[in-house]
Amino acid sequence: MSFPERVFSGVQPTGTLTLGNYLGALSRFSDYQDKYECLYCVVDMHAITMWQDPKELHANTLGVTAAYLASGLDPAKNIIFNQSQVAAHAEMAWVFNCVTRIGWLNRMTQFKEKAGKHRENASAGLYVYPSLMAADILVYRATHVPVGDDQKQHLELARDIAQKFNHDYADTIRTQTNGEEFFPQPEPLIEGPAMRVMSLRDGTKKMSKSDPSDNSRINMDDDADTIAQKIRKAKTDPDALPSLEDGFEGRAEAENLLGIYAALAKEPKNDVVTRFAGQQFSEFKKELTELAVETLAPVSNELVRLKGDPGHLESVLKAGSERAAAIAEPIMKQTKAIVGFVGA
Ligand code: TYM
Numbered sequence: 453m454s455f456p457e458r459v460f461s462g463v464q465p466t467g468t469l470t471l472g473n474y475l476g477a478l479s480r481f482s483d484y485q486d487k488y489e490c491l492y493c494v495v496d497m498h499a500i501t502m503w504q505d506p507k508e509l510h511a512n513t514l515g516v517t518a519a520y521l522a523s524g525l526d527p528a529k530n531i532i533f534n535q536s537q538v539a540a541h542a543e544m545a546w547v548f549n550c551v552t553r554i555g556w557l558n559r560m561t562q563f564k565e566k567a568g569k570h571r572e573n574a575s576a577g578l579y580v581y582p583s584l585m586a587a588d589i590l591v592y593r594a595t596h597v598p599v600g601d602d603q604k605q606h607l608e609l610a611r612d613i614a615q616k617f618n619h620d621y622a623d624t625i626r627t628q629t630n631g632e633e634f635f636p637q638p639e640p641l642i643e644g645p646a647m648r649v650m651s652l653r654d655g656t657k658k659m660s661k662s663d664p665s666d667n668s669r670i671n672m673d674d675d676a677d678t679i680a681q682k683i684r685k686a687k688t689d690p691d692a693l694p695s696l697e698d699g700f701e702g703r704a705e706a707e708n709l710l711g712i713y714a715a716l717a718k719e720p721k722n723d724v725v726t727r728f729a730g731q732q733f734s735e736f737k738k739e740l741t742e743l744a745v746e747t748l749a750p751v752s753n754e755l756v757r758l759k760g761d762p763g764h765l766e767s768v769l770k771a772g773s774e775r776a777a778a779i780a781e782p783i784m785k786q787t788k789a790i791v792g793f794v795g796a
Contacts, residue, residue, distance in 0.1 A: 455636040459488045460594035462495040462535070462585075465512035466504065469519050471670040471744075472649035472659035474751070475715040476600025480644065482524035484598065491592055491776055492520055494534040494769070497541065498584060501577040502566070514765045518758035519672060521768070522751050531779075533772030535588065540780035544587035545580070547787060551617050552583045556609055562602070586610035590635045591780045598641040601648040602658060607640040614638070624790045634790060646715030652686040655704025673752050676745045683709075683741045688733040695729035697722055706733075713740050716747045 463469070463477060484490050494516045499509060513534055520532055535541050557563065560582055567574035577584075585606050589597055590613070597607055614635035618625065625634045651657040651668040659669045667682055674682070687705045694700060700707035710728070713736075714721040728736050758765065788796030 455593055455595050457488050457596060458592055458594045459484045459490040459596045459598065459641075460493070460589045460592055460638075461491075461598050462493040462498070462588055463516050463519075464495050464499045465509060465516045465534075466499045466502070467512065467661040469516065469672040470649075470659050470661050471672070471712065471748075472600065472646075473519075473661075474523070474672055474748075475644075475646035475649055475712065476602075477598065478519060478523040479715075480598050480641075481520070481530075482526075484596070485526060485529045488596065489531075490529070491531040491533070491594065491779075492525060493588060493776075494520075494532075495585075495588065497535045498581060501575055501581050513769075514762050515755075515759060517765045517769055518755050521758055521765075522754035527768045527772065531772045531775045532768055533776045534769050537769070537773035538591075538777045538780055540591050540777065540784040541584065541587055543784055544591040544780075544787065545584040547791060548583040548587050548590075548613050548617075549580055551613055551620065552580070552586075552609070556612060557582065559605075560609070561605060582606045582609045583613065586613040589638045590614055591783055592776070593636055593783060594638055595636045596641055597638050601642055604640060604642060607638065611637045621790050624792070628790055629786070634787070644715055645711045645721040649712060649715075650704060650708040652682060652705075652708075654687065655706075655708050670744065670748075672748070673755055674748075675752075676749065679744050679748065680741045683737050683744065686737070688737075693728045693731050693733070693736060694725065697725055699725075709733075709736070709740060713743060716740075716743050 461477060461481060463473060469478070481490070481492055494513050496509060496513050499512070517532060521527065525532060557579060563579060563581065566578060586609060589610055599607065614637055617635055618633040621634070625631065649659045651659050651663060652670070653665055653668040657663070661669070663669060667685055670679055670682055686709065688709070689703055689706060691703070693706065693710070700710070710724055711721060714724045717724065785796050
C-alpha cells in the first residue's frame, strides 16, 4: 500500500545544540520543505525522561524552535511545534507500549548508554523512549525521517512496531479501512558525509551535548574565536592527510574533520580528500576554521536574534501545534477504533 509522503523529525530541548545536531539533522531539514509536507517537533516529552529543570526546559524548548528557524525552516511551509501540546503523541505511545516487546527494548543501545551502571534507577520513561518516538512518527503516518546515524536503531524499532500493529490488528484494519496496512514503514533518511559527527577530543566517541568537556564539541552558538580555538585543539595524528578515502584506516579523528569539512562545504567527501591530499593538519585546520565560522556565523547570529523574541517563538509553536493536532487526531481516532475502544 502506498502512503502520501510526509516528513517527521524531532530534536530534544536539552542543553545547547552541537555541530553534530546541526550537520546530522537541522541543516538538512530545509532540504525537504519544498518537496514534502514536513513536521519538525521539539520533543519536550522525550527530554523529561532524564530530569530537567523546568525553567531550563522552557528556555531550551524556545531555543530549539529558534534553531529550527535559524537553520532555514519557514514556519509557514513546515509544521513546527512542541510534542507535549499534541496529546495524540502520548495516547499513541500508550498503544505502542502494548505492541512493543520488552525484548526489543532490551536491545536498544541508547538506553544502555544513557542508563549506564544505574539501570535500576533510570526512569521507566527512558526505557520506553523508543515507543514514544515511534508514536511521534506514526501518529502522522510519516513516511520519511531525516536523522543522524545514532537514531538508526530507534527507526528500525519504529518499523517493527508499525509492522506488528498492522499484523496484530489485520482483521479490523481490513474491515474498517479497506486497506491492508494502517501504518507505513517509515524510512530513515541518513545521507551525507556527517551523519555521525565525532568528538573533537576522541574520534571513537560521538560529539554530544552531554560530554563533560566543552572542547569535545562545537556548539551552534559558539563565537568565531571559540570555534577557532576548539578546532586548533582538536585531536589529530602526526601524518599528512591521505589521498584516498580508504587511507583513513585507524585515523578516526582525521576522518571526522574531513567529514565535517565536506558537510559544511556541501561537497562530496571524496572531492575534499582529493583537494587536501598530502597537506599537514595545521594548514587544513586553518581552512576548516574559516569555513566553519563563515557557515555557522549567520546561523548563530540569527539564533541569538530569535531567542530575543520569545513571544514570536511561542506563537510559532502554538500555530504549529494546532496544525499538527489536526493531522494527528483523526489518525488517533481511527487507531482507537481499530484497537476496539468504545466511543472512537
Ligand atoms: P537528539 O535530540 O539527540 O538529536 C537530534 C538530531 O541530531 C542528530 N545528532 C547527530 N547527528 C550526527 N552526529 C552527531 N554527533 C549527532 N548528535 C545528534 C540525531 O541523530 C538527531 O537526528 N530521539 C531523538 C529525537 C526524536 C526523534 C523523534 C527524531 C524524538 N522523536 C522522531 C526523529 C523522529 C533524539 O534524541 O535526538
